[in-house]
Amino acid sequence: MISRLSLENLAVRRGGRLLFEGLNLTLDSGQAAALTGRNGAGKTSLLRTIAGLVQTEAGTVGFGGLDPTEARARGLHLVGHLDGLKPARTAREELTFWSAWTGGSPESTQTAIKTLELSTLLDLEVRRLSAGQRRRLALARLIAAPRPLWLLDEPLSPLDAGWRERFGQIMAGHLAGGGLIVAAVHDPLPVPAKALEIGA
């Protein structure tokens, strides 16, 4: 499984515009990186590049010698602004599907429901959830199917103060278990993290 993420001399171009170039980052098991930068600097594009959804202009994304396709298919979670949740389906239907899709077990799904306190929300349609509840449902995927690398795009923004703290503990637990986190943030991450400013 992924125990190292290395970005070497990475450049990404979107819509004809060079977002960043010469970007380097090495993360080992148990480490986190906080991506900062102004709006439009390319934080989301960098996360999508690591996930293999965006082509690189130059440079490489390495997963410690693993086959990149295989590492991405089984080893990473991406939680972004677009959460992939269907408004007309219930929270339970969505969580069950995504857990099965990302390789989770019924037991780990139960753990996710407990950790993110979703049990009272499960029978509601996703459209009835508040922004923060909806984000908690999206974040539940991280726990429902354990995967080492978490790519998080402003994971804290819709959460209230209490849940920010709780999610900080969840991230700390993931890092303590040997996981890796790359998070795009505007506020400081609640866990120790390497800082990486994009488009500086």
Add this chain to the structure above:
Amino acid sequence: MSRAGALLSREVALAWGKGGGPLVSLGFYAGTATLLPLATGPEPARLAAIATGMAWVALALAALLSLERLFERDYEDGALDLIVLSPLPLEIVCALKCLGQWIATGAPLALAAPVAAIALGARPELAPLIFACALVGGLAFAFTGGIGAALSLGARRGGLLTAVIVLPLFVPPVIFGGAALDAFGNGLPWHAGLALLCAYAAAAVALGPLAMAAACRNALS
């Protein structure tokens, strides 16, 4: 539950329950099949001659309806990003999406096709062949339609673009199915038409997912 099973049941549930589903397709089908004889005139002899053809064309049009949301929905809300990040190849994902589409709308339409044709004046003994053609044709419509739906990802008015891309791909199955029904109705050998329809459907099932997966990757990158 296996990944493929989970995806297929999700696709069927989405196509069936959320956003119209088979009832809308069936309603559109009934509407089109009713509209055609109003334009051609009500004489039973004339209607009977073209009943199967009309039922068949109306079926192709009804199959277009639900295509727009096949990939667009998952593309807009980010689900396609997450679906791609899986050990299951994107080609299989696309095939499962089309299969779900066929189960949720193609199969109900195939059940309605003989009813519509007979209501328009076709002879009842044609019903089994119409059902078979509609079932196999529906598979071809779903898998060629998926190509159009994937190619128009991210375009404004994607639904319209899908229809323009897909209608030419619907020409061969419409010809083959129409030929088989016509031949059967006139007591001529009809197996060739059905065999060609099956061959086209098989080719669509085999090759369509490759094109859809390429189009999805292109839209995401």
